[in-house]
Amino acid sequence: MSDNNADSARRSLVHLLRLAYSGELAAVLAYEGHLMAVFDKQEKRDIRKIQNDEVEHRNRVKYILNQLGERPSLIREIVMWCIGSTVGLVCLLTKYFPMSWFFAMYGAGKLEANNILEYSHAAEFAVRAGMPHLVPDLMGMSNTEREHEEYFYQKVISHCMSRHVLVWRL
Numbered sequence: 001m002s003d004n005n006a007d008s009a010r011r012s013l014v015h016l017l018r019l020a021y022s023g024e025l026a027a028v029l030a031y032e033g034h035l036m037a038v039f040d041k042q043e044k045r046d047i048r049k050i051q052n053d054e055v056e057h058r059n060r061v062k063y064i065l066n067q068l069g070e071r072p073s074l075i076r077e078i079v080m081w082c083i084g085s086t087v088g089l090v091c092l093l094t095k096y097f098p099m100s101w102f103f104a105m106y107g108a109g110k111l112e113a114n115n116i117l118e119y120s121h122a123a124e125f126a127v128r129a130g131m132p133h134l135v136p137d138l139m140g141m142s143n144t145e146r147e148h149e150e151y152f153y154q155k156v157i158s159h160c161m162s163r164h165v166l167v168w169r170l
Contacts (some may be wrong), residue, residue, distance in 0.1 A: 008050050009128035014070050020141075022076040023118070024058035026084030027051070027111065033088025034104050037095040043155075050148050057141050064134060102161045105143040109152030110168050115145040 031051035038044055065071060087107070094100035119142035126134040153169070156162050 004030050005031035005128065006130050006150075009125045010131075013122055013129050013131070013134075014065070014068060016118055016125065017068075017070070018073045018076060019064050020118050021061040021065065021072045022123065023057060023115065024061065024081040025077060026080040026087070027054045027060070027115075028036050028085030029081065030087035030108070034108065037091040037104060042092065046151060050151065052145050054162065057144070060137060060141065064137065078109035087124070090094065094118035099161060102156065103161045105152050105155040105159070106141045106165070106167075109149055109156055111144050112152060116149060118142075118143060 011064065027049055030056065031047055035044055035047050035051070062072065066084045091100070091104050117140050123138040125140065126132065127136060153167070156167055
């Protein structure tokens with residue numbers, strides 16, 4: 001691979017890692033509101049575990065960025081803090097509204113599906129950038145996101161509303 005292609009792949013990798021890092025912040029904040037909005041104790045435990053996984057992903061992505069001599073995007077951090085906080089607040093405020101459980105589960109599942117692709121694409125860019133040693137960690141995070149997506153998918157299809165909306169699937 002030419003140096004130009006490897007440089008381009010590295011830039012794409014760093015871009016995706018910055019997106020992922022800040023996206024995990026939004027997820028952690030949104031899940032805090034989601035946690036307060038569900039009534040079922042097992043669902044609370046499940047969502048807390050997912051939230052903890054997102055914190056771990058954030059830490060791992062920051063480590064990779066540091067290894068690459070890069071930093072997260074401050075602007076992206078601010079934007080995703082606002083988005084995650086807003087989503088969490090909406091989850092909390094709509095706790096007693098009909099259908100809020102369904103849409104919170106649907107939204108979380110759709111976002112997790114996007115995260116699967118984000119980490120797998122980052123792994124592809126890592127290979128093209130000459131950094132195959134990053135692939136196991138990136139694919140590990142992609143697989144964890146797949147588990148999260150499966151959890152929310154199962155919740156969504158168990159609800160009667162799933163017959164009336166297009167349910168994602170990769």
